[in-house]
Structure formats: structure tokens, C-alpha cells
Amino acid sequence: MKILVYSCHKKYGVCSLAYFTGVPLSIVSQMLAKGEIPELGVLPPKVAVKPKPFFAELAKRGIKINETVETICIL
Numbered sequence: 001m002k003i004l005v006y007s008c009h010k011k012y013g014v015c016s017l018a019y020f021t022g023v024p025l026s027i028v029s030q031m032l033a034k035g036e037i038p039e040l041g042v043l044p045p046k047v048a049v050k051p052k053p054f055f056a057e058l059a060k061r062g063i064k065i066n067e068t069v070e071t072i073c074i075l
Contacts, residue, residue, distance in 0.1 A: 027057045
């Protein structure tokens with residue numbers, strides 16, 4: 001089951017959905033500007049962006065991702 005809870009982001013005066021959309025784009029743009037993503041062209045995010053630094057930057061901005069994997073049954 002996936003649960004997404006969002007409301008207004010008080011600091012920036014935007015809905016949280018807009019914040020959750022804009023912040024990752026901003027982080028990747030900053031990574032590109034700093035040369036942390038050296039590859040050129042169209043790449044899938046899993047290839048271009050290193051996950052640990054990306055998620056660390058998200059956490060600095062108050063966005064924390066949690067994943068729970070549960071096996072219901074084995075066929």
C-alpha cells in the first residue's frame with residue numbers, strides 16, 4: 001500500500017505537491033551545474049544520478065523517502 005500525504009508547504013507558500021516536484025529538479029540542476037553529472041545526452045535518472053547523494057540532498061530539504069517491502073505470499 002502506498003500512502004502520500006501532502007498539504008501546504010508553509011515556508012514557500014506552495015502546495016507540498018509542487019514542492020515535491022520542484023525540489024528534485026532543483027537538486028539535479030545543481031548537480032549538473034557543479035559537474036557532478038558528467039554524462040551528456042538523454043539518460044535515465046537511475047543511470048545519471050547517484051542515489052546516495054541525491055537522497056541526502058532531499059533529506060536536507062525535509063523530504064525523506066522510506067520504502068517497506070513485505071512479502072504477502074510466495075507462489
